[in-house]
Amino acid sequence: MRENIEPAIANRSVTVGRAYQAQYRTPPEDYARVLRAPAINAEPCLPPRGPAAGTGRVVSDGKGVRMLPPSLQGEILSRGDLVDLRVAEDETFTGSYVISRDGTLKLPYLDPIPAQGRAPAEVVTDIRDGLVASDFYVETPPVSLLLTDFAAVRVAVSGAVFEPGAKDIGAVAGAEADALRRVAFGASTEGRNLSVALRSAGGIRPDADLSAVEIRRAGAVWRVDLRDGFAGGAFDDVMLVAGDEIVVPSRQCFQDELMVPGPFSPPGITLFMSSLTVPATSNSQAAIGRDVREVQWGTRFMQAVVDNNCVGGIRATSANRAAALLSRNPATGVSVVIERDIEEMLDRPDRDDYDPYLLPGDAIACYDSTVTNVADLGRVLGTVAAVAAID
Structure with missing residues (x-):
């Protein structure tokens, strides 16, 4: 093997499966009859904080499980949203409005109306009441409030995700909308x-x-159960x-069942890869990118090794290759290096x-076989000898 040429790469605290995933642990010499990695991964799992599985599409506000409240259903207004207000046969109030930075809808001659986090129908009720209370109408007039365009919103995401922080999401780009949509009422x-x-x-x-x-919104905290969505079922995408x-939140354990593409998983994995010298002398000739390669979420180490052209070739010279994986525990930030024959x-x-399983930012290095290393050493010694003879 390679021990006489260069030192082996040392695994870091993964021998018995104490790392982020049990699949990191060092393989024993004898073969196991039962696959134990999923069970080892599940041992430290905390119980789910949410309702019992199969309860349905529900949320909890800390006071028990309840159905999704109106404040989390359907179209919800946010500051920056463009709305179309129409009051029947009234040109004073009819027009297009933008929800203000303070989250209110400001109409002429009326007090600001709270709109942030509310459904349009709730705001319509306040508009009607305001028009009557301000003596503009004796009887409640017909009022329509339609969303014309959604603004981008900035939300904060933390916990068991790969890239926590403030995120800008949403916005309907008017330049990309077709002409019919630009003149139509409503928005989605x-x-x-x-x-x-x-x-x-x-991704999670x-x-x-x-x-x-x-x-967490306006002082209220709601807990949403998204398990059905990851399993391919319906879920409330608030x-x-x-x-x-x-x-x-984190269950403090690696869950093998979450390593499949889903609506909340990473869109893919960017790998940093280094190829062999034989049979390819460069990453370009090995048909991989100069720095990185994209693979699907759920890809395993050996799949990427094959993808990196580290498998196959002439058995007499290419066998006994090795590959090393550099990964980092996303929960603790501690790195781990493992090597596989x-x-x-x-x-x-x-x-x-x-x-x-591969995680975002992982790096893979492939090493040539002992025969290849010896052959390269021979070529180097031959070159040195030829140079010495010329001198």
Whole structure:
């Protein structure tokens, strides 16, 4: 093997599965009959904070489980939204308005009307009451309030996501809208949904607790159960408004079942890769990018090794290659380096137990076989000898 040429890469605290995922642990010499990695990963799991599985599409406000409240349903207004107000046969109040920075709708001669985080129908009720209370009308007039364009909103996402922080989501670009949409009444967007905010934050981590994702708005805290959505079922993709805070709690364990593409998972993984010298002498000739390559969420280490042209070739010279993975625990920030003998992994019937899932920002390096290393050493010595003979 390679021990006589260069030192082996040391694994860091992963021998018995204490790292972020049990698949990092060092393979034993004997083969296991039962795959143990998922069970090892599940051992430290905290119980879900949300309702019992199968309860349905519900949320909790800390006072028990209830159905989705009106403040989290349907179209919700946010500051910067463009609305079309029409009061029957009245040119004074009819017109286009933008929800102000303070979250209110300001109409001529009326006190500002709260609009942030409310449905248009709720605001319409206040407009009608305001027109009557200000003596503009004796009887309640017909009033229509339609959304014309959604503004971008800035929300904060924290917890078990890969890229926490403030995120700008939403906005319907007028330049991209077709002519019919620009003159039509009403507006719709999926760009301000909870799922968009989670993907904008790099997607959920494998330790995320989807049963109790928190939405904090105007002093209220709601916990939303998103498990059905990840499993392919229906879920309430809440529309967010400016200033919302999203917190994804952690179950303190790696959940193998979350390593599949879903509405909240990372859109993909950017890998940093270094290829072999043989059979390719450069990343370009190895058909990989100069620095990185994109792979699907849920890709395993050995799949990327194959993708990096580190497998195959002439057995006599290309066997006994090795590959190293540099990863970082997203929960603690501690890095880990593991090394796998490629041919051994291909032969192992329990390879999935020691074949880690890739995470965003992982790096892979491939090493040539001993035969290749010796051959390269021979070429170097031959070159040195030829130079010495010329001198």
